Amino acid sequence: MPATEGTFDQSWDQKQDSNDWPPLNPKNGDATSLPVDVLQGQFRSVSIRNDDDDDGESKNFPRHNESSSSLNQATWRSLPIKENHEQFLRDFMDIVIEKAVFEGTSRKNRVVEWTAPIDLLSAINLNPEDKGLTHEDLLSLAKSVIRYSVKTGHPRFINQLYSSIDPYGLAAQWLTDALNPSVYTFEVSPVFSVMEEVVLKEMRKIVGWPDGKGDGIFCPGGSMANGYAVNIARHHQFPQLKETGLSQGPRLVVFTSEDAHYSIKKLCAYLGIGTSNVYSVRVDSRGKMMLDDLEAQIQRAVAECGVPLMVSATAGTTVIGAFDPLRGIADICRKYKIWLHVDAAWGGGALVSAKYSHLLDGIELADSVTWNPHKLLAAPQQCSTLLTRHENLLQAAHSANATYLFQKDKFYDTSYDSGDKHIQCGRRADVFKFWFMWKAKGSDGLESHIDRVFQLSEYFADTIRGRDGWKLLVEPECTNVCFWYVPPSKRHLKGEELTLALQKIAPLIKEKMVRKGSMLITYQPLREHPNFFRLVLQNSGVTESDVMFFIEEIERLSYKL
Amino acid sequence: MPATEGTFDQSWDQKQDSNDWPPLNPKNGDATSLPVDVLQGQFRSVSIRNDDDDDGESKNFPRHNESSSSLNQATWRSLPIKENHEQFLRDFMDIVIEKAVFEGTSRKNRVVEWTAPIDLLSAINLNPEDKGLTHEDLLSLAKSVIRYSVKTGHPRFINQLYSSIDPYGLAAQWLTDALNPSVYTFEVSPVFSVMEEVVLKEMRKIVGWPDGKGDGIFCPGGSMANGYAVNIARHHQFPQLKETGLSQGPRLVVFTSEDAHYSIKKLCAYLGIGTSNVYSVRVDSRGKMMLDDLEAQIQRAVAECGVPLMVSATAGTTVIGAFDPLRGIADICRKYKIWLHVDAAWGGGALVSAKYSHLLDGIELADSVTWNPHKLLAAPQQCSTLLTRHENLLQAAHSANATYLFQKDKFYDTSYDSGDKHIQCGRRADVFKFWFMWKAKGSDGLESHIDRVFQLSEYFADTIRGRDGWKLLVEPECTNVCFWYVPPSKRHLKGEELTLALQKIAPLIKEKMVRKGSMLITYQPLREHPNFFRLVLQNSGVTESDVMFFIEEIERLSYKL
Numbered sequence A, B: 001m002p003a004t005e006g007t008f009d010q011s012w013d014q015k016q017d018s019n020d021w022p023p024l025n026p027k028n029g030d031a032t033s034l035p036v037d038v039l040q041g042q043f044r045s046v047s048i049r050n051d052d053d054d055d056g057e058s059k060n061f062p063r064h065n066e067s068s069s070s071l072n073q074a075t076w077r078s079l080p081i082k083e084n085h086e087q088f089l090r091d092f093m094d095i096v097i098e099k100a101v102f103e104g105t106s107r108k109n110r111v112v113e114w115t116a117p118i119d120l121l122s123a124i125n126l127n128p129e130d131k132g133l134t135h136e137d138l139l140s141l142a143k144s145v146i147r148y149s150v151k152t153g154h155p156r157f158i159n160q161l162y163s164s165i166d167p168y169g170l171a172a173q174w175l176t177d178a179l180n181p182s183v184y185t186f187e188v189s190p191v192f193s194v195m196e197e198v199v200l201k202e203m204r205k206i207v208g209w210p211d212g213k214g215d216g217i218f219c220p221g222g223s224m225a226n227g228y229a230v231n232i233a234r235h236h237q238f239p240q241l242k243e244t245g246l247s248q249g250p251r252l253v254v255f256t257s258e259d260a261h262y263s264i265k266k267l268c269a270y271l272g273i274g275t276s277n278v279y280s281v282r283v284d285s286r287g288k289m290m291l292d293d294l295e296a297q298i299q300r301a302v303a304e305c306g307v308p309l310m311v312s313a314t315a316g317t318t319v320i321g322a323f324d325p326l327r328g329i330a331d332i333c334r335k336y337k338i339w340l341h342v343d344a345a346w347g348g349g350a351l352v353s354a355k356y357s358h359l360l361d362g363i364e365l366a367d368s369v370t371w372n373p374h375k376l377l378a379a380p381q382q383c384s385t386l387l388t389r390h391e392n393l394l395q396a397a398h399s400a401n402a403t404y405l406f407q408k409d410k411f412y413d414t415s416y417d418s419g420d421k422h423i424q425c426g427r428r429a430d431v432f433k434f435w436f437m438w439k440a441k442g443s444d445g446l447e448s449h450i451d452r453v454f455q456l457s458e459y460f461a462d463t464i465r466g467r468d469g470w471k472l473l474v475e476p477e478c479t480n481v482c483f484w485y486v487p488p489s490k491r492h493l494k495g496e497e498l499t500l501a502l503q504k505i506a507p508l509i510k511e512k513m514v515r516k517g518s519m520l521i522t523y524q525p526l527r528e529h530p531n532f533f534r535l536v537l538q539n540s541g542v543t544e545s546d547v548m549f550f551i552e553e554i555e556r557l558s559y560k561l
Helices: A002-017 A082-105 A117-123 A135-148 A167-179 A190-207 A222-237 A263-270 A291-303 A326-336 A347-352 A393-398 A431-464 A495-516 A544-558 B002-017 B082-105 B117-123 B135-148 B167-179 B190-207 B222-237 B263-270 B291-303 B326-336 B347-352 B393-398 B431-464 B495-516 B544-558
Strands: A215-219 A252-257 A278-281 A307-314 A339-343 A368-371 A384-388 A470-472 A480-485 A520-526 A529-536 B215-219 B252-257 B278-281 B307-314 B339-343 B368-371 B384-388 B470-472 B480-485 B520-526 B529-536
Touching (some): A082 A135, A117 A135, A117 B190, A135 B167, A135 B431, A167 B135, A167 B167, A190 A215, A190 A347, A190 A368, A190 A431, A190 B135, A215 A222, A215 A393, A222 A263, A222 A339, A222 A368, A222 A393, A252 A291, A291 A307, A326 A339, A347 A431, A431 A470, A431 A480, A480 A495, A480 A544, A495 A529, A495 A544, B117 B135, B167 B431, B190 B215, B190 B347, B190 B384, B190 B431, B215 B222, B222 B307, B222 B384, B252 B263, B263 B278, B278 B291, B291 B307, B326 B339, B347 B431, B431 B470, B431 B480, B431 B544, B480 B495, B480 B544, B495 B529, B495 B544
Parallel strands (some): B307 B339, B339 B368
Antiparallel strands (some): A215 A384, A368 A384, A470 A480, B215 B384, B520 B529
16 A cells, blocks of 8 residues: 555655645645645645545445444534534624623723622532533523633722733634643643743843843743742752752751742642741731841741751832842842842732833842733733743752653654653643733833833822721831721721721622622731731723723722611 | 712612613613613623713823723723724634634644754744734634644544534534633623633532532633642641641651552642642553552552542543542542542543443542543633542631632622632633533433443444554553554564664654644553554544544555564
8 A cells, every 4th residue: 555655755845845835636646736725815724635535434444333423422522613613603702792791891890790609509500411402501601600600800800810812812822722732841842832932031031130041941830930039049059969858858948938829838838838837927017027137037047957948038028019129138138148039929010111110129039030011912821921130040959851742753853842850740721811912012121111100000099098997007118008998987996996897898898899790899807907908900991981890899898888 | 970860870779679681871861761682682681871972081180191092002901992893703713613624623624733843933923923913814813823823622632631623512612712700709700700600510419429518619621620629638637737747747748549540749849748649549451449559558658657638540641541440449548538539531431421421430439520521522722620429528627718809898799709619719701611512412412422432432433453463561451552663564573673663663653643633642661561553532423434543544654664
């Protein structure tokens, strides 16, 4: 059989070398007699030799027992078939675009249609079925899922450190899904493998490392990025621990502020360092790490026979949005030879703004940086990065050299086979949505976005700063604005009574807010402070009118408290 | 201001209690005078009180300096605007559906249009721009990204343990993206929080735990799931290590077979256990863990003053697809009181088939199970789970009790706020695509899918089993079929000469295959075996004719070797 194809293969290979892509002739061996591009000149289509008909079923081999006209039976097959699925996919996307994207972000509609957990179980039949549903039923289910979901892209969703649905990021995410890549080898994910390196290098340039030198990875969330930072710091100082394990090593100590994200402690527990070896450094009245206490904690660790491993500074704390004094922390890290990590998951976006990048002054002195474009820069979730100025360390710390995946005898430059730098094996291409947004907006657009969300938060703070019943917890640095609101009936309270009242007021307002569905903002206690609200802005589609709505709606909701 | 709204709020709250959702009147306080459902009766729309016009801009407050007619300027805003973005999104999805979904999975087209890394950088301008691009340019970029990406949904992509683009899974993924949820609290992700619990329970029932009792999580990939397993095993046996860290504990030892996935070693390094404390257990000629060697390794660990922590058995090894003898391993684990984890990331899908579930006989004796629906069940990436029969352990091992996120004074049942079980904070809703596929196909359909991919791999093995030049590495158990192909010119070789030739043949065939783009199959060495090919089938849209194409194409590509 192969013998008859000799000429065919030969002509193909010759054409390959000339970098001209001829189609393969499905019926005979002459590869040059068919048009090269058959699909609108945009996307070169090449007919691959098939021994029989185009549907891939051969008359010479047992045919699977199925009537090809039966759409119902075909639903279990995992291959999209144009005549079976195109209309469904288009109908489905009509619903998604209309109801989730545009109605879900319209100020005319609720942010949430509150339904208690128990009621949700009856509102949507969540149980799997024995027999598959019809397309009609599936479309109806999709509508229900949209209806009862919180509209996190709504301009009145200011509840978390993510929000909005950026239209370009969303489009790119849709395309990523359709390509379903796993970014571990160039072989199966060529475009996204190269794109990751380009984007990570640009981000390192913005951080301030010369020529963008260093290394980096995309990972599923800032917590994971912080975990990677701890592990490369550990590997940098004690490379043998990768093999021996920590039971053979010293007691390592990590330092971070009391206002740092909980992932530092959580990942230190996971990595075997232990929560009690995360030393908490005090913050000042604005939530910034205190340098003298950092130095005191380092000296305490040494006195207690611990080995200082890393200081994790925060650029944009989760609740207050404070920026730790990076330059001063870097001085201390240099003095004691400690790895400096900067968790800029939240505040990193400010680096693209000439006006606000000073908030992260000194970040270029860090050994590693966590920066999540899905936060301030409003990329869809998840889009998180860990950047480091140390080359090859990610690979050294994490590689396992699996020969089934990272073959060294491939015919191409395998330096783009980046998978072994990660602790994940399969991994989604989170880069594309951010890259596509960057292309759509330009660096100038990203800067306008950042400047706008800072401007909005300043507008909010300015507006409530003298308004009856409102009190800022702290002067904001990032786009977080933390505040208490005291309804008229409670304004006479003082001291402990006021504290007790405040602890209850925010949850009560929040309950009314959720049930009404008009907006979503979160509350929390912090250190000695009773429950307060935290506005977070990263949606540049929010307007001053929305900001006024937030203020007046909170007043409305609290009126009867 | 709030005073005038008192009646309004009151009537609203009363309506809430009656579970009837009135709209809010944008112009006056009478909430009952407007129609309840304004959007086609499918999706209840509620007008939220706005102080002025619908675009959210207020005439009373500073307006951002932008002409609303300027589409270009608006691209940096993260909010979708119907008049600016709807046509773009629809045009974009036309390209995605036509080029990525249907042309990308058509047998008439290539699996890959090979372009070397250096050439890719000139084929697509990957560098970020200062100024944003036009919609036209963006659509053109999207086409280029599709063109140069590997079509992992193509029926001739049999290169990895994922493939295909299931149309229902894909649709659900698109909807998930549009809702952009983070599944850490019911408050912001109500539907997916509840859905996760329903699906995880169903999966536990399928594993065989009574009434589906236990716990579980979705996580980004099987490597992560295996890491979770190690950590809950550790917390189960030594809960104090979460706080103290491993430097204060014994040397823990994990046992897994030499053919197990590399993530066990990788994650044990990451978790501080150390690669040298992962003891390799020998496999038999079919790639299955040998019980006598397992027991010998456990006794060696004890003799060396190590503490046995976990046996990680594999149900469907990565390369060969072997199923470890779970029942026998469970006996040994019981005898030595060791945690039994089963990495069924790959083979777990066989559990839904009456015909093939026997391969995982004894899995119900496991303490924890990794099972990735994105592998054999062909859900889009990523969809991975870690299941355990131990309740509350995930929470105990991983919780950090962040008060800003997991407030205990919320007004609803916070048991669905599952985020603190995870080491991630923000987390994508990977459940929906799998749930939606299950709804579309039914349990019967999932079973048909599994039976079909096994049938196809049996057909492949049967066909090559006496064919000239073909040799099975091992009789297949899962849908992996490992084989050597020796071209005619090399068939006279024997012994060491043949081994050396085989080591080179597979990479050469692979290079020709990639450059031609007609199919993608991976090769690797394993233990003493030189490079061989591994066919993996999880796309139930593959046909017998495709299988014959694989065979004949490999023969064609090798003809001149």
